[in-house]
Amino acid sequence: MPEQQPPRTGSDLVVECLSAEGVELVAGVPGTTVMDLIDSLARQSSIRFVHTRHEQVAGFLADGVSRAGGLGVALVSRGPGAANAAIAVHNAYDESVPLLLLVGQVPGSITERRSFEEMDVVATFTPMSKWTVEVHRADRIPELLQRAVRTAVTGRPGPVVVSLPLDVLQAEVAPDVVPARRVRTFPPGPAPDAVTAAVRVLGEAERPALLVGGGGAGRSAQLARLADRLAAPLVTTWLRQSTVSHDDPAFLGALGYGAHEVTEEVVRDADVLLAVGCRFSEFSTKRWTLVQPGTRIVHVDVDPVELGRVHLPEVGLVTDAGLAADALTAALPEPPPARRDRVADLRRRYLAATSLDSPALAGDDPAGKVSSIAVVRALQAVADAEGTLLVQDAPSFGPWSHRYLRLPRPGSFAGSAGGAMAWGFPAGLGTALARPDLRVVTVSGDGSFWMVAQDLETAVRERIPTVNVVVNNDAYGNTRDRQRSAHGGRYLGVFYGNPDFAGFARSLGAFGARAATDDEVGPAIQAALDQDLPAVVEVVQDQMYGLPPGLLPPAAR
Ligand SMILES: Cc1ncc(C[n+]2csc(CCOP(=O)(O)OP(=O)(O)O)c2C)c(N)n1
Numbered sequence: 001m002p003e004q005q006p007p008r009t010g011s012d013l014v015v016e017c018l019s020a021e022g023v024e025l026v027a028g029v030p031g032t033t034v035m036d037l038i039d040s041l042a043r044q045s046s047i048r049f050v051h052t053r054h055e056q057v058a059g060f061l062a063d064g065v066s067r068a069g070g071l072g073v074a075l076v077s078r079g080p081g082a083a084n085a086a087i088a089v090h091n092a093y094d095e096s097v098p099l100l101l102l103v104g105q106v107p108g109s110i111t112e113r114r115s116f117e118e119m120d121v122v123a124t125f126t127p128m129s130k131w132t133v134e135v136h137r138a139d140r141i142p143e144l145l146q147r148a149v150r151t152a153v154t155g156r157p158g159p160v161v162v163s164l165p166l167d168v169l170q171a172e173v174a175p176d177v178v179p180a181r182r183v184r185t186f187p188p189g190p191a192p193d194a195v196t197a198a199v200r201v202l203g204e205a206e207r208p209a210l211l212v213g214g215g216g217a218g219r220s221a222q223l224a225r226l227a228d229r230l231a232a233p234l235v236t237t238w239l240r241q242s243t244v245s246h247d248d249p250a251f252l253g254a255l256g257y258g259a260h261e262v263t264e265e266v267v268r269d270a271d272v273l274l275a276v277g278c279r280f281s282e283f284s285t286k287r288w289t290l291v292q293p294g295t296r297i298v299h300v301d302v303d304p305v306e307l308g309r310v311h312l313p314e315v316g317l318v319t320d321a322g323l324a325a326d327a328l329t330a331a332l333p334e335p336p337p338a339r340r341d342r343v344a345d346l347r348r349r350y351l352a353a354t355s356l357d358s359p360a361l362a363g364d365d366p367a368g369k370v371s372s373i374a375v376v377r378a379l380q381a382v383a384d385a386e387g388t389l390l391v392q393d394a395p396s397f398g399p400w401s402h403r404y405l406r407l408p409r410p411g412s413f414a415g416s417a418g419g420a421m422a423w424g425f426p427a428g429l430g431t432a433l434a435r436p437d438l439r440v441v442t443v444s445g446d447g448s449f450w451m452v453a454q455d456l457e458t459a460v461r462e463r464i465p466t467v468n469v470v471v472n473n474d475a476y477g478n479t480r481d482r483q484r485s486a487h488g489g490r491y492l493g494v495f496y497g498n499p500d501f502a503g504f505a506r507s508l509g510a511f512g513a514r515a516a517t518d519d520e521v522g523p524a525i526q527a528a529l530d531q532d533l534p535a536v537v538e539v540v541q542d543q544m545y546g547l548p549p550g551l552l553p554p555a556a557r
C-alpha cells in the first residue's frame with residue numbers, strides 16, 4: 001500500500017527554507033524534538049543529512065562547510081544536544097565563521113516547567129552568537145530563517161542559533177506560506193573621503209606595515225597589489241598565514257604565539273600601520289603590547305564596531321578588505337625606493353628565520369622518536385601539491401607549522417584561533433564534504449583527536465577520505481609545558497595512555513599507519529593519500545617533546 005503523504009508542517013517548511021538558501025548539507029544528531037525535522041529531510045533529496053556521533057562534531061563539521069564557502073548548518077535536539085554543540089558556536093563566534101545551529105525545543109505548551117531536557121536556548125546562546133532567536137509561529141519560519149542566514153553571512157560573519165519548538169515544527173502550514181527569497185547584500189565600498197584621508201596618512205609613512213586578518217580571506221591578489229604599491233611588509237594575524245602566498249616578496253609571516261621576531265618587529269617598528277580585516281586580538285598583539293602608542297593606524301573592517309574598539313585609528317574605513325585594497329592601491333602614489341629596499345631586507349631575514357636549517361632549531365631534541373621537523377617536511381610536500389588543504393588543530397604542533405611551513409597557495413591552510421581542541425578533524429570532514437575536489441589533510445594532537453575520534457566512524461560511513469595526522473605524545477603537551485615553565489615541573493592531569501591509533505582506524509574500516517621514525521612520516525602520509533579512505537597517520541613522539549626550542553609558554557596571568 002502506498003504511504004499516505006503527511007500534511008505539510010513547520011519541519012517541511014524549515015527544510016524548504018534551507019533549500020532556498022542553497023544549503024546542501026546538514027550535520028546533526030537525532031533527538032525527540034528534531035525527529036520531525038529529520039523526517040522532513042528523509043522525504044526530500046536536495047539536502048544530505050550527515051549524522052555524527054557527538055553534537056560538537058556536527059557543529060565543527062558545519063564550521064568546515066562554511067570555511068569551504070558554503071553555509072554550515074548543524075541540527076541538534078534540546079538541552080543536552082544543544083549543550084554539546086555549544087563549543088562549536090563559541091568557537092565560530094570567535095572565528096567570525098557563519099554557522100547556523102538549529103535546535104529542537106520543547107513545545108510551547110510546557111515551557112518554563114523544567115520539562116524534560118528543557119533549556120533556555122536564547123539565554124544560553126545569546127552571549128556567544130551573532131543572533132539567537134526562538135520561532136513561535138510556523139508561519140514566521142520563512143521570515144526568521146531568512147534573517148538568520150542573512151545575519152550569519154553578512155558583515156562580520158558569525159554563528160546564528162535558531163530554536164524551533166516542537167509544536168512549531170509539527171504545526172500544519174498553509175500552502176501560501178513559502179520560503180523567503182535568498183537575499184545577499186553587498187558590503188559597502190570605502191567612502192571617498194576616507195580613502196583620501198587614509199592615503200594622506202599612508203603617504204607620510206617611512207616604515208608602513210600592512211597587517212591582514214581573517215577579513216582578508218579570498219582577497220590575496222588585491223592585498224598583494226596593495227602591499228606592492230605601498231612598498232610595505234605584509235604580516236597576517238594568528239593562524240591567518242594562508243591569506244596570501246608565502247612566495248609574495250612582501251610576506252613577513254604571521255603574528256601570534258610562536259611568531260618570528262622579524263614578524264613582530266614589522267608591527268612594533270611601524271610608524272603607520274594599515275590594518276585590514278583584523279580585530280587586534282590578544283594573541284596577535286601579544287596581549288596588546290605590539291602596536292606602539294605612537295603608531296598611526298589606518299583600520300579597515302567591514303564591522304564599524306571593530307574600529308577603535310582596541311586601538312584608536314587615525315582613519316577608519318568601514319568596508320570589505322578587497323574593496324579597500326583596490327581603492328587604496330589606485331589612490332596611492334609611487335612609493336620611495338628606500339621602502340622597497342627595506343621590505344627586501346626584512347624578507348631576507350624572514351626567509352632565514354623560517355629555514356629548517358635555521359640555527360634556532362639546533363636545540364631540538366626529539367629523544368629518538370619522530371621530530372616535528374620531520375613532520376613539517378612531510379606536510380610541506382602536502383602544502384606544495386596542488387589541490388590540497390591543510391587543517392591545523394589547536395595544540396603544540398601549531399607553532400611548528402606557524403614558523404616553518406611555507407604555503408605557496410593562498411587558502412591552502414586553515415587553523416582555528418578560537419582555541420577549541422578537537423576542531424580540526426571534524427572541520428576537515430566538513431571542508432572535504434563541501435569541496436570534494438580538495439585533498440584534506442588535518443593535523444591534531446592526540447589529546448585533541450581523541451576528543452572526537454569516535455567520528456572516524458562517521459567519516460567511514462559517509463566516505464569522507466580525509467587524511468588525519470595525529471601527533472601522539474601521550475600528553476596534553478601544551479598544558480604539560482605550562483607546568484614545566486610556570487609550575488616547577490609538577491605534572492598533574494597532563495599524561496595518559498593512548499590506543500594504537502592505526503589499529504583503532506583499521507577497526508572502523510579506515511586506513512591506519514604509524515610513523516615511529518623521521519623517515520617513516522612522509523611515506524606514511526603518502527600511503528594514506530594514495531587510499532580513497534578516511535585515514536589516520538599516527539606520528540609517535542616523546543612524552544616530553546613538543547614546542548620548537550626556546551618557546552616554552554609563559555605563566556598564565
Ligand atoms: C576543548 C578544550 N579543552 C581544553 C583546552 C586547553 N588545552 C589547550 S591545548 C591542550 C592540550 C592539547 O593536547 P594535544 O591535543 O595532545 O596536543 P599537544 O599539545 O600534546 O601536541 C589543552 C588541554 C582547549 N584549548 N580546548
Ligand SMILES: [Mg+2]
Pocket residue numbers: 445446447471472473474475476477
Ligand atoms: Mg598530545
